[in-house]
Amino acid sequence: RKEVEQDPGPFNVPEGATVAFNCTYSNSASQSFFWYRQDCRKEPKLLMSVYSSGNEDGRFTAQLNRASQYISLLIRDSKLSDSATYLCVVNDGSSYKLIFGSGTRLLVRP
Amino acid sequence: SAVISQKPSRDICQRGTSLTIQCQVDSQVTMMFWYRQQPGQSLTLIATANQGSEATYESGFVIDKFPISRPNLTFSTLTVSNMSPEDSSIYLCSVGQHYEQYFGPGTRLTVT
DSSP, X not given: OOXXXXXXXXXXXXXXXXXXEEEEESOTXXXXXXXXXXXXXXXXXXXXXXXXXXXXXXXXXXXXXXXXXXXXXXXXXXXXXXXXXXXXXXXXXXSSOEEEOOOEEEEEXX | OOOEEEEOSXXXXXXXXXXXXXXXXXXXXXXXXXXXXXXXXOEEEEEEEOTTSOOEEOTTOOTTTSOEEEEETTEEEEEEOSOOGGGOEEEEEEEEETTEEEEOOOEEEEEO
């Protein structure tokens, strides 16, 4: 079983749609959770950290369910510029080492 | 967040040669890391670059193949030694601030 599992997609949605990505992780000791965005041929960029209470940043909402070891990202009112690969990332529980999921690809069409 | 630069941005190298990649940060940082992203894959941690001591390598990566230097808190190098086509990848450095990490722009390496 992979340490961090994501649906690779692609998710193909129209502008203005709401789309949700899910991620599961295997290490119950993980303490830090993140969503990164990676554009084609670019480096990953931190989109948001994910907290136990959930957090929202504009059109983006992240949720964490520790009991189910599940993380989600909701994007509302999708824009063309949201087209990218979204990486679910967790720490390994015992250090600053980050474990990356393989990413979910989002395509937003006009 | 810190501004991170990498040199070179890309290179094409012949098998059997070595390439040294530089990572420069505009402020002092405690944690620096080196990752590899093979075509169509996600990121894999190569090692943690420790200032003043030997790097800490992940399983599957060894110092002879990927020697790392970290002479101070703003700079690190990764060398890819005795390259083969399987080393063709993007190599990224990152810096850690609390538990978050921020990435440099990457070095795209092609080995022929």
